[in-house]
Amino acid sequence: MVITxxxxxxxxxxxxxxxxxxxxxxxxxxxxEERNKVAQAxxxxxxxxxxxxxxxxxxxxxxxxxxxIISDFKL
Numbered sequence: 687m688v689i690t691x692x693x694x695x696x697x698x699x700x701x702x703x704x705x706x707x708x709x710x711x712x713x714x715x716x717x718x719e720e721r722n723k724v725a726q727a728x729x730x731x732x733x734x735x736x737x738x739x740x741x742x743x744x745x746x747x748x749x750x751x752x753x754x755i756i757s758d759f760k761l
Contacts, residue, residue: 697756701732709756725761728753 696706708728715721729749739745754761 697758698752701735701752701756705732705735706756709753709761713757713760721761725753 693703694706696703705728708724708731712721712724712728715724729746732749732752733739733745739748742748
């Protein structure tokens, strides 16, 4: 038996569906300042979910790269 999901495919699955939903919400915000605040908060959560990235040089930059990829470069 094959079970298929009707949920959209995750862009970077290691962050999970909740991060994907937060990024999707951030894309819809019209106010640039508010969008940046939300993006910063998402970056902080992503860092907490993947503490192993803190060992990577310039890990915040890597998280920003990931959020841009998740948002399909719309953020």
